[in-house]
Amino acid sequence: MSGTSSIVTSVLDQLSASGHKKVVFCNDPDTGLKAIIAIHDTTLGPALGGTRMFNYSSEAEALEDVLRLSKAMTYKSAITGLNLGGGKAVIIGDSRKHKTEALMRSYGRFIKNLNGEFITAEDMGTTTRDMEYIRMETEHVTGVPESLGGAGNPALYTAKGVFLGIKASVKEVFGTDMLAGKSVVVQGIGNVGEHLVDLLRQENVEVYISDINEERLHEVARKYKAKPIDADKIFTIGADIYSPCALGATVNDKTIKNMKFSIIAGSANNQLADENVHGQLLLEKGILYAPDYLINAGGIINCYSELTGFGKKRTMQLTEHIYDATREVFKLSKSEKIPTNLAAARIAEKRISDIKKIKSSY
Numbered sequence: 367m368s369g370t371s372s373i374v375t376s377v378l379d380q381l382s383a384s385g386h387k388k389v390v391f392c393n394d395p396d397t398g399l400k401a402i403i404a405i406h407d408t409t410l411g412p413a414l415g416g417t418r419m420f421n422y423s424s425e426a427e428a429l430e431d432v433l434r435l436s437k438a439m440t441y442k443s444a445i446t447g448l449n450l451g452g453g454k455a456v457i458i459g460d461s462r463k464h465k466t467e468a469l470m471r472s473y474g475r476f477i478k479n480l481n482g483e484f485i486t487a488e489d490m491g492t493t494t495r496d497m498e499y500i501r502m503e504t505e506h507v508t509g510v511p512e513s514l515g516g517a518g519n520p521a522l523y524t525a526k527g528v529f530l531g532i533k534a535s536v537k538e539v540f541g542t543d544m545l546a547g548k549s550v551v552v553q554g555i556g557n558v559g560e561h562l563v564d565l566l567r568q569e570n571v572e573v574y575i576s577d578i579n580e581e582r583l584h585e586v587a588r589k590y591k592a593k594p595i596d597a598d599k600i601f602t603i604g605a606d607i608y609s610p611c612a613l614g615a616t617v618n619d620k621t622i623k624n625m626k627f628s629i630i631a632g633s634a635n636n637q638l639a640d641e642n643v644h645g646q647l648l649l650e651k652g653i654l655y656a657p658d659y660l661i662n663a664g665g666i667i668n669c670y671s672e673l674t675g676f677g678k679k680r681t682m683q684l685t686e687h688i689y690d691a692t693r694e695v696f697k698l699s700k701s702e703k704i705p706t707n708l709a710a711a712r713i714a715e716k717r718i719s720d721i722k723k724i725k726s727s728y
């Protein structure tokens with residue numbers, strides 16, 4: 367008994383520490399579904415976040431991940447100016463082995479029971495096909511295929527946001543946002559990376575690319591006249607900008623030490639290995655960091671458009687706002703002498719607290 371109560375205490379303590387509103391544990395023995403839906407904050411609107419399917423080694427690890435990711439969604443939507451709160455869900459299991467129609471639809475019914483407080487989308491380990499299954503049970507899902515009225519692949523908007531984040535950073539460091547003649551290393555040339563290489567090459571940027579997929583690396587290099595480089599050259603090359611578009615945590619003690627870049631601006635989530643340490647280290651080293659969750663918000667803007675019925679034109683207009691939002695972050699960082707990741711968090715928190723106040727009056 368004491369063991370049970372200490373588990374309950376520790377889960378609720380975790381929620382209090384991270385400011386979470388609600389966490390739903392979903393268990394369906396018939397389909398094997400084991401999922402956790404975390405709703406961090408709904409001040410600005412329903413909590414929107416993707417559903418990740420991953421073979422977590424423990425339930426504690428899954429809970430830690432979903433709490434971290436859902437909180438980040440609150441900040442992302444707030445700073446992007448969307449009327450959305452933050453949430454995220456994880457399904458525990460191997461997406462290649464354990465995923466079935468029944469499991470996804472069972473999961474969809476758990477979302478349905480939240481009556482719109484949580485809206486989901488694709489993430490690692492889930493596909494548009496899975497969103498279709500969820501849609502069979504609930505309307506609270508985005509990222510369904512265009513043929514079903516969805517907004518389609520968000521990568522183009524994500525790449526555009528990152529491109530504008532790069533422009534805003536170049537303006538801050540070099541005094542003009544003209545990109546011609548600058549050099550960028552794009553790490554990861556997948557869905558987002560390739561569109562970004564295209565946009566950069568259109569502005570005559572010297573682009574270096576790196577990817578673990580050799581075939582794709584050479585194909586993209588040929589197509590856009592970019593220069594392929596080995597992974598071990600990324601942090602020693604003397605380029606102006608590093609654009610991480612593959613994995614998180616690539617900005618860490620080891621990499622920062624060797625970095626010669628002036629700017630870090632890419633699409634990968636959680637680029638700073640430790641938010642509390644590496645933002646400050648970059649500031650001290652004079653490397654300008656464009657906060658990842660702001661400049662990669664094109665994806666969530668696309669989901670928001672799908673929900674609100676905005677078309678592609680409005681999606682692009684909202685994505686273009688990322689330039690000004692990034693400039694605002696740099697302004698606050700400079701005036702307060704704080705790391706840019708902290709400045710972004712302050713702007714997001716202020717918007718939430720301002721809107722909370724107006725919602726308290728009839």
Ligand SMILES: NC(=O)c1ccc[n+]([C@@H]2O[C@H](COP(=O)([O-])OP(=O)(O)OC[C@H]3O[C@@H](n4cnc5c(N)ncnc54)[C@H](O)[C@@H]3O)[C@@H](O)[C@H]2O)c1
Nearest residue numbers: 520521524554555556557558577578611612633634635665
């Ligand atoms: N797709 C979106 O709209 C979107 C939105 C927000 C954030 N993101 C983030 O941006 C990043 C890229 O997304 P994507 O949709 O292009 O993914 P993707 O899977 O299409 O592409 C990732 C690419 O990175 C490469 N890669 C993997 N490990 C690597 C390594 N160690 N070094 C170099 N390359 C490596 C892969 O081979 C692949 O080509 C991810 O971190 C994703 O979470 C994407």
